[in-house]
Amino acid sequence: MTNETDEFAHIKEENFGSGSGIAYGFKDLDEFYRYLARKEQQANERMLDIQRRMITCEDEQWYVNISVPMQELFIAGEAWSLRHARQSELESYGVETVSGLNDEQKAEFNASIRLMRDARNRGYIFGKSYSIIEPRGELGSTHVSCMWPINEAAFNEAREQMWRPDLLSNEASPNLRRALYRAFVMLRGGR
Numbered sequence: 001m002t003n004e005t006d007e008f009a010h011i012k013e014e015n016f017g018s019g020s021g022i023a024y025g026f027k028d029l030d031e032f033y034r035y036l037a038r039k040e041q042q043a044n045e046r047m048l049d050i051q052r053r054m055i056t057c058e059d060e061q062w063y064v065n066i067s068v069p070m071q072e073l074f075i076a077g078e079a080w081s082l083r084h085a086r087q088s089e090l091e092s093y094g095v096e097t098v099s100g101l102n103d104e105q106k107a108e109f110n111a112s113i114r115l116m117r118d119a120r121n122r123g124y125i126f127g128k129s130y131s132i133i134e135p136r137g138e139l140g141s142t143h144v145s146c147m148w149p150i151n152e153a154a155f156n157e158a159r160e161q162m163w164r165p166d167l168l169s170n171e172a173s174p175n176l177r178r179a180l181y182r183a184f185v186m187l188r189g190g191r
Contacts, residue, residue, distance in 0.1 A: 007034070008031075008035055008038070010025055010027075011023050011024070011025050011026065011035060012024055012025045023035065040122060040123070040143075043123060043143050043145040043146075044122075044123050044145070046145045047123065047144055047145050050148075050149060051144040051145060051147060051148075051149075052144070054079055054125060054144050054147060054149060055120055055121070055123060055125065055144060057079075057081065058081050058082075058083070059081055060078060060079070060080065060081055060084060060152075061078070061079040061081075061125075061149055062076065062077070062078060062079070062149070062150050062151065062152055062154070062155035063076065063077050063079055063142075063147035063148055063149050063150060064076050064077075064147075064148050064150055064158075064179070064180060064183045065077060065129065065142065065146050065147065066146055066147070066148050066183050067146035073131055073132070073133070074131060074132070074158070074163050074164065075129055075130070075131045075163075076129070076130050076131075076150070076155055076158045076159075076163065077127050077128060077129035077130060077142060077147070078127045078128045078137075078155075079125045079127045079142075079147065080125070080126055080127040080128070082113075082116065082117060082120065085113075085116050085126045085127075086113055089109060089112055089113065090109070093105055093109065116141075119141055123143050123144050123145065124141040124142065124143050124144075125141060125142060125143075125144060125147070126139075126140070126141045127139075127140075127141075127142070128140075129142065130158075130159065130163050131163050132162065132163045132164060135162060135163060148179075148182060148183035150176075150179035150180075150183070151175070151179065153175055153176075154173075154175050154176040154179040154180075157173055157175070157176045158176060
């Protein structure tokens, strides 16, 4: 599939479904970064209010990833507050407070927190994602346009079910089925 915009008409895109894919054929690194900025802008324009609120929320949140077909790979995650991300970053240094860091570590820590804050302002939330492939979770950032919020009880039930792709079946509780159904409708464009 070829991109429709004039600037990127020569870029080849292969869509793997539900927003996942690959793009290639960039003339240089600058063009690649302009392309990424455009894709980020498009993702931000697709955000619904319920997703936009996830960016400013100060509490822990849970979500299902709607960028991949849930019947093939069910991904759920913890969307960390900046406070949680900050504490996790400190723990990675083996300390409880910034005062336990040396000057070099403080500089690294502050830079990391600045990057997380900037990413969050652009729509990316740091946290931990889980699936049948990564049942113990994988740290990283996910754009909120790929997230659909679920409650903690639905998340915990999905964890108990070991992140199985067949969670849309009748085995799941009404709470989890309702949360997944809403995400499924969102995935299909039923905003």
